[in-house]
Amino acid sequence: MKRIYDEKLLNNYIEMFRIYNYLDGDIYEDMNLFKYEKGEVIYKENDKINYFYFLVKGRLKIYTLQENGKKLLLRFNKPLAILGDLEYLNNYTIKTNVESLDSSLLIGIDINVLREKTKDNIKFYRFIIKNLSHKLYTISNSSSINLLYPVKNRFASYLVSVLDGTKKEIMTSNYIELANLLGTSYRQLNRVINDLTKKGIIIKENKEIKIIDYNKLKTLSKGLYK
Amino acid sequence: MKRIYDEKLLNNYIEMFRIYNYLDGDIYEDMNLFKYEKGEVIYKENDKINYFYFLVKGRLKIYTLQENGKKLLLRFNKPLAILGDLEYLNNYTIKTNVESLDSSLLIGIDINVLREKTKDNIKFYRFIIKNLSHKLYTISNSSSINLLYPVKNRFASYLVSVLDGTKKEIMTSNYIELANLLGTSYRQLNRVINDLTKKGIIIKENKEIKIIDYNKLKTLSKGLYK
DNA sequence: TATTTTAAAGGACAAATGTCATGTTTTTTA
C-alpha cells in the first residue's frame, strides 16, 4: 500500500464518481488516495477498522476464511464500490478479507473522522443505506441459491450472469478460484465443465469458456442470480 | 390480517420499544396496529411493498421460495424487528416471504408516507442503517457457513446458537421446518440427529432435544453462528 | 534453454446428501 500524493488525480476521481453527491464540506481535506498492488490485502478479517474506502480504480476480491482453511469468495467489487459501510455505525470488527486483484486506487478516509463529520449528513446516510440494501439484496439471493442448487446449476447461473448479452465467452483467470467462488472443489467444477461440454453447451478453449448453446445454459441457470 | 383499533395498546408498544427514539412528530398519527394470525402471510415475494412494519409481538418466519419448489428459511424474527428496511430507499419488490408463526402484532406505516415524513430524519436513518448492517452481518456469516460445512456442523451450530447458556433443551416445533432452516432434507437431518444421539451428545425426548454433552456440541459447532 | 513451479485433467474411492417408498406414531378433526 502506498499513499499517492496527487491532489489533481484525487479530484479527478471525486469528479468522475460524483462523490460530492454524497459528501460535502470539509471532509475532502481528509481524503487520501491509496494505491494497492495486486495481491495486497486491504481489509483483514477480525482487524479493527481504520479506514473507510471508495474503490475508484481496479478490482477487489471479497472473501472469508473458515476454520477448516477453506476460503469462500463472496463477490468481486469494481468502482464505485465502498468498503466499511457495514462497520460505519456498528462497531463490528472487519468480517471479510478484501484483496486487490490488480493495481487498485482507493480513496480512504479515517473512519472516526468520517463518523464525526457525517453525523448529520443525510445525503451520506442515504448513500450508505442504498449500498447496504443492495449488498443485502444480492447476498440473500446468492446465499439461497448456493444452498439449494447443485454446482451444475450454480455454474450455469454464474456463466449467464457474467455474460452481457453480446459476449459469448468468458475469461477464467483460474479454475481453482472459480471453484472457490462457487463454493465447491476444483474437482467438482471440473466434472461439471466436462458434463456441460459433453452435452454441447459450452466449449473450453485455451483460457476461455465459449458458450455454444445459450438456451440450454439459460434453462440450467433457472434464472438464478438474475 | 385485522386492524386493531386500540390507541392505548398502540401507545403501549411505542413506549415499550421506545420507538420515539427513532421516529418523531406527526408520524404517530400514521401508525396502525395490525394483528396477523398464525400462518398468515405478511410479505409475499415479488409483491409491491405497501407497509413498513415494526414487529412488536409474536414471531415471524422469513423464507424464500425457489423455482424447484424448495423453501429456505432465512431466519426468524422476534420483537423488535423491522420489515421493509430493504425496500425503504430502493424500490425493490419484496424478495422474501414473511409469515406469522403465531398470533402477532405489528405496527404498520404506509411506506410512502414514511418515506416522505422521514426524509430528513437522521435518527431514523441511523436506525435503518444499524438494522441493515446487522442483517447483512448475520447473513454473510450464515451464508458461508451453510456453504462450507456439512449439516452435522450446521446443526450443532444451530443448537448452540439457540441455547442461551442456562437452558439445555430445545423445543422443535417441527423437524421438516428445521431441515428447511438448515437448507437440507428431513432425511439428512434425521441421520445427523441419530448420529449425535449415538455419540451421546444429544437426546430426543418428546418434542425436545436435550443437550447431554455441551462441550462436544460446541466443538462440532466450531464457533460458527457465534 | 533447462529446470522448477503452477495449473489442469481425471481415476478411484469415500462421505454427504437427496429421493422415494413404506411403516409407525401422533395429532387433528369429523
Next chain:
DNA sequence: TAAAAAACATGACATTTGTCCTTTAAAATA
C-alpha cells in the same frame, strides 16, 4: 371415539461432492 391427516422414522438406492493421487500441460524462472 373413530377416521383421517400430519409428523416421524428409516431402509434402499442414486446423485452430488470431496479427498487423495498421478499424469500431463503450461508458465515462470534461473
